[in-house]
Amino acid sequence: MKLLLIEDEQSFAGILLRRLTHHGYECEHAETVDKGLVLAKQSLPSHLILDLKVGTQSGLSILPKLRELLPDARIILLTGYASIATAVEAIKAGADDYLSKPVDSKTLLAMLAGDNATEAASDTNIMSxxxxxxxxxxxxxxxxxxxxxxxxxxxxxxxxxxxxxxxxxxxxx
The missing domain is CATH 1.10.10.60 (Homeodomain-like)
Structure with a gap:
């Protein structure tokens, strides 16, 4: 299982990569949108985690390109600024799921697997x-x-x- 993480925050990316490697994912990391596109084309990952805001760029801007390049990949958008509007936009652009940071391992792994993702997310990520x-x-x-x-x-x-x-x-x- 190949996973590409596109995230500019180094400390968060490091923690996430260690967690996912521990659970059997072969992980690669890109800290910019452009590098993420290049790595996606090269490695063709089966799973992709994309931050909504990568530096000054929006992860939403490359989401349609990623979906076209990786039609069968499981794509999850992560954000520190969760909103209904961006969730709808992300799903329309090709994301399979949308999670707010911080995210626990159980929920993220369920989302990556596509198993009971909604149920797992409902336990921890619903905001009032x-x-x-x-x-x-x-x-x-x-x-x-x-x-x-x-x-x-x-x-x-x-x-x-x-x-x-x-x-x-x-x-x-």
Whole structure:
């Protein structure tokens, strides 16, 4: 079982590669989207894990190319910024599954195997609506370089309301 991981965060990639190697996967790692495409063409992996944001690029941009190149591969998109909109976009672009970081080994292995993936994910990766909202706010805040006023305008809410929401970080469950 060949696996290609396209992930720019070195420490996370190292941990993930060790876990997956321990479970029998022959792993390769690319830290850029371009290198990931080259490695995918060369090694033709049976499994692929793709980060949503690889450096300044979006993993979604190469997802259709990867699906065309690897029609039978199991492709999982990982993200630290989970949202329903990106999940739908990822599945439409060719991902088999979508997971939010951090991900536990049991869920990831189930997703890679395609066995009861939805059931395994439901145990650990479902976010409450409040948590999804908080994650989205964080993403918009980052895009606005920390500017609270610009973020509040973009989200269509009062600045003080946004500040109150930022103080309360909801749990994942």
């Amino acid at each position: 609506p409040a948590r999804l909202e908080w994650e989205h706010i964080q993403q918009v805040l980052k895009a606005n370089k920390g500017n609270i006023s610009a973020t509040a305008r973009q989200l269509g809410m009062h600045r003080r309301t946004l500040q109150r929401k930022l103080v309360k970080k909801p749990r994942i469950d």
